Amino acid sequence: MTNNESKRIIQFEEALQKALPIDKLRIEDESDLHTGHQGAQGGAGHYRIHIESSAFKGLNRVQKHRLVYDALSAWIPKxxxxxxxITN
Incomplete structure (x- = not known):
């Protein structure tokens, strides 16, 4: 993982922690699995987020995902x- 990739993950973690009460969080950079993919050509990455938050209680999967997307919207799609x- 490059220094820029590490900085991105730290920024994503901080944004999620600011937006949601986080019980557990792990972000994996899977960009290397998508080398040559058209979306990766401009430097945009592929990430897997494992997140647990009390904010998800009573929400369906789409609602949980929307909270994550909203927290990270400043980086999508660039x-x-x-x-x-993956939410719990």
């Missing part, structure tokens, strides 16, 4: 091309 979101 730095984030794709997200895989």
């Amino acid at each position: 730095e984030i091309h794709a997200l895989a979101i």
Whole structure:
């Protein structure tokens, strides 16, 4: 993982922690699995987010994902091309 990729993940973590009460959070950069993919050509990455938050209680999957997308919207689509979101 490059220094820029590490900085991105830290920024994503900070944005999520600011937007939601986080119980557990892990962000994986899967961009190397998508080398050559059209969305990755401009430098945008593919990420897998494992997140647990009390804010998700009573919400359906779409509502949970919307909270994550809203928290990271400043980076979509320029730095984030794709997200895989696993919520609890």
